[in-house]
Amino acid sequence: MGFAYCREATGLRMEAKKQLRIAATADLHCKKTSRDSIKDLLSAMAKEADILLFAGDLCDTGLPEEAQLLAQEIVRIKLPVVAVLGNHDFESGKEAEVASILSDAGANVLDGKCCEIYGIGFAGVKGFCGGFGDRALQSWGEPAIKTFVYEAVTTPERIALLHYAPIIDTVVGEPPEIAPFLGSSRLEEPLNRYAVRAAFHGHAHHGTPEGATPQGVPVYNVAKPLLERVFIGRAPFRILEIESHESTNPALTPEPLPFIAMSFAF
Numbered sequence: 001m002g003f004a005y006c007r008e009a010t011g012l013r014m015e016a017k018k019q020l021r022i023a024a025t026a027d028l029h030c031k032k033t034s035r036d037s038i039k040d041l042l043s044a045m046a047k048e049a050d051i052l053l054f055a056g057d058l059c060d061t062g063l064p065e066e067a068q069l070l071a072q073e074i075v076r077i078k079l080p081v082v083a084v085l086g087n088h089d090f091e092s093g094k095e096a097e098v099a100s101i102l103s104d105a106g107a108n109v110l111d112g113k114c115c116e117i118y119g120i121g122f123a124g125v126k127g128f129c130g131g132f133g134d135r136a137l138q139s140w141g142e143p144a145i146k147t148f149v150y151e152a153v154t155t156p157e158r159i160a161l162l163h164y165a166p167i168i169d170t171v172v173g174e175p176p177e178i179a180p181f182l183g184s185s186r187l188e189e190p191l192n193r194y195a196v197r198a199a200f201h202g203h204a205h206h207g208t209p210e211g212a213t214p215q216g217v218p219v220y221n222v223a224k225p226l227l228e229r230v231f232i233g234r235a236p237f238r239i240l241e242i243e244s245h246e247s248t249n250p251a252l253t254p255e256p257l258p259f260i261a262m263s264f265a266f
Helices: 032-048 064-077 095-104 176-181 189-193 224-230
Strands: 002-004 009-011 019-025 051-055 081-084 113-117 120-125 148-151 157-162 198-201 210-212 218-221 238-243 255-257 261-264
Touching (some): 019 032, 032 051, 051 157, 064 095, 081 120, 198 238
Parallel strands (some): 009 113, 019 051, 120 157
Antiparallel strands (some): 002 261, 009 255, 120 148, 148 261
16 A cells, blocks of 8 residues: 655636536447447537546447547537546557547546546546455456556545446346456455545446445446446436535636545555
């Protein structure tokens, strides 16, 4: 366990607003044939929310041209976006280009980093598999994501965004034999330690929409294929209302905000 101190993050400020609405989804698997459905989904999210979250597998095979489809819609909706990559975004070995395309469109693409938007801290990482509970692998992890960084004391509200599941509850419904490939209980501990308001993940297409850590931190599985089956007759995304702690400066312009980020290493 260690502590990493980050000097600054990019924040957005807006007119004072008591409640903010966050819309989250995952596993978009963007490709040419899904252009219209992705446009419709982001339009629906933009109508209902102030901030959009995308919890990985944004592309179908990790190709830059797939990322461009999503980037075009991010530019169009003109709302703050926070995203992490998923395993499909790494499939073609072009994950850096995918992240760059989305970042250039205005998305905050996080990989063990933090950002602050409207006074809310967001920490994001792809995460990893390895299993849950007593059956979890104890010393396993991809080198690039061995540190999960969290927004600390400067924001009263903190949201965690992952691709892989941090608890087994939201994986229930998947075949038990593939559970170790869907997440890791080692991702859960920091959610409790740093008082995260809520965590969102994807990846488990046949899992359960929501659960909680033993300490009561809500965890939401926002895999698009799952929400399409659960939210019949409406667009597949989850809405979370959260109290805004933004108090000044109506301009929607980025500015550097100091924060301390805490991390754990394996």
